[in-house]
Amino acid sequence: MFSPSHTFIDIPFNLRHTCWFCGEPSSVTLEFPHHDNIASSLNHPLLSLPACRECRSFKTPRHTRSIWVLRAHIKQALITKYTKHLAVGENWTEQELQESEFCGALLGGFGESAWKMYLIAKQRVAFAGWPLSIDDQMLDILDDTSSFAYNGTQFPSLSACIDFLSEGSGIDKELLTQLVEIVTPARFGYAHQIAKINKRPSPVQRRQIIEEITQQEIESQQIEAEHQAQLRIDSAIVDVNLTGATAPAFAIQWAVRNQANSLMTLSELEDDFFDQFAHLGGAAVFHAYNGLQLYLQARGDADWVKEHDPNRALWPE
Ligand SMILES: [Zn+2]
Numbered sequence: 001m002f003s004p005s006h007t008f009i010d011i012p013f014n015l016r017h018t019c020w021f022c023g024e025p026s027s028v029t030l031e032f033p034h035h036d037n038i039a040s041s042l043n044h045p046l047l048s049l050p051a052c053r054e055c056r057s058f059k060t061p062r063h064t065r066s067i068w069v070l071r072a073h074i075k076q077a078l079i080t081k082y083t084k085h086l087a088v089g090e091n092w093t094e095q096e097l098q099e100s101e102f103c104g105a106l107l108g109g110f111g112e113s114a115w116k117m118y119l120i121a122k123q124r125v126a127f128a129g130w131p132l133s134i135d136d137q138m139l140d141i142l143d144d145t146s147s148f149a150y151n152g153t154q155f156p157s158l159s160a161c162i163d164f165l166s167e168g169s170g171i172d173k174e175l176l177t178q179l180v181e182i183v184t185p186a187r188f189g190y191a192h193q194i195a196k197i198n199k200r201p202s203p204v205q206r207r208q209i210i211e212e213i214t215q216q217e218i219e220s221q222q223i224e225a226e227h228q229a230q231l232r233i234d235s236a237i238v239d240v241n242l243t244g245a246t247a248p249a250f251a252i253q254w255a256v257r258n259q260a261n262s263l264m265t266l267s268e269l270e271d272d273f274f275d276q277f278a279h280l281g282g283a284a285v286f287h288a289y290n291g292l293q294l295y296l297q298a299r300g301d302a303d304w305v306k307e308h309d310p311n312r313a314l315w316p317e
Contacts, residue, residue: 006031006048010133019052021074023127026050044139072156082121083167126154170199175206238310240295247295251288256314263296
């Protein structure tokens with residue numbers, strides 16, 4: 001029912017019959033908040049939005065504090081309702097589904113419609129609506145929900161994503177949760193991969209996997225720290241300018257550490273040098289190497305070293 005206290009949001013012309021929550025055709029209006037008693041705690045006006053019947057039908061908590069929280073609840077409800085269809089995409093690729101249908105044994109008639117249902121459900125969950133405004137005044141600056149994107153799907157939160165992946169797919173929720181804690185959400189795909197190949201672990205297996213991955217992470221952090229130490233330049237080392245070239249401090253440091261103290265030893269380690277500094281780009285590495293060659297050549301002259309080498313203290317006598 002239309003209430004005069006709720007204001008209709010602006011609707012772009014091309015989306016005038018679209019559910020703001022899921023992108024399906026809209027046939028009804030959703031008013032938020034539904035109960036006047038929470039209106040005073042809202043940080044945006046009372047809103048009317050175009051919606052589909054299904055999105056409007058979901059029960060959501062009475063204390064929902066903003067339209068964006070409501071949207072997160074509705075997406076969660078969609079995920080829960082369509083987990084079976086979404087999980088199809090998690091477990092099988094489209095090709096696998098077709099092949100399984102071809103041989104007829106695995107899924108029976110299920111394969112034909114399952115992939116379509118999966119794509120539709122995924123699209124509805126991922127649909128981001130359009131920026132909210134009333135009479136061209138934007139409301140989006142007030143969005144206070146954080147969401148989590150994985151594999152092109154937007155989830156209301158990290159834990160909603162974990163819930164979805166573990167429901168109905170045999171992935172162990174506790175294992176995935178702990179793995180994400182260890183490897184961080186930034187490497188969610190890696191954690192998911194490990195959880196996928198260790199479906200339905202026993203408590204003992206789960207503990208072993210966690211220990212293994214923890215150990216792996218500690219080791220790779222140590223390697224990374226050593227690598228950083230290698231790259232850190234000792235502030236006592238300075239660039240050396242030679243005729244037509246510069247031997248940069250980082251290259252000199254590398255030479256000292258690798259005991260490349262003559263042109264001959266340097267040329268033996270040439271490949272190592274180029275590998276170590278490949279991240280700088282070909283031209284920069286070449287210039288550094290060339291500068292280092294000239295520097296070592298100059299160091300062949302004891303008088304030059306005494307007079308001109310600012311780094312002479314670094315080298316063994
Ligand atoms: Zn909808």
